[in-house]
Amino acid sequence: MLHTINKSPFETSTFASCLGHAAAGDAVLLIEDGVYAAIADTEPGKQIKAKNGTVSFYVLGPDVAARGLTNGSLAEGIQVVDYAGFVDLVAEHEVAQAWL
């Protein structure tokens, strides 16, 4: 399954709830304000690092750039994709679940 998260982990429980429900082999794509979860050395960033491998993590590059974050400041193991990569992820997975 592909999970997308579009809310800041510092404002809502969306990120925490999604990670609590992501099964081994699932992919999680952070978009819009969801990309803030990818900042290294934060609680959400540490959770990504800890769960990486069991779950694959992706972040949408244009949303990262818009918010002034740099790829270098992102949690280890997270992969940056563009809009075409977003489409590929949706196509690769049977089901997509949008965590709002």
Place this chain on the structure above:
Amino acid sequence: MEEPDVSQPGVTKKFMYVNRRAPYGTVYALESLEVVLIGAAFDQDVSLAFLDDGVFQIVKGQDTAGIGMKNFSPTYRALGDYEVTKLYVEKESLETRGLSEDDLLEITYEDEDDDWAEKPSIHVVKRDEMTQLMAQQDVILSF
């Protein structure tokens, strides 16, 4: 309700705009900035507070070309020209988000009482200092 007498000079109140939302995901940040700029015409004692996800509004290096939205972050740097010169940023909010003052826009103003010396508008304050600043206000507008 009694109509305020806007023709009366010399009535200056302390206004604080509290910003707690990230930019772009919702319209709160942009709307707040618009209200601040409009409100600047009224010659009041204005300050801005950035806490929680609001600190993301003034992160430098924002590039919105890829998401088809206007990058309004340069506008914060123009606030000094509108005599909005006090931007308080909560230290704890920065730290929780892996940020420091170095990650923020350089926002300055020219101090007319000090030979137009360029001074920083941003003040990083601790939560208890923010609490005190809030307690000093006459009006708080929350976004």
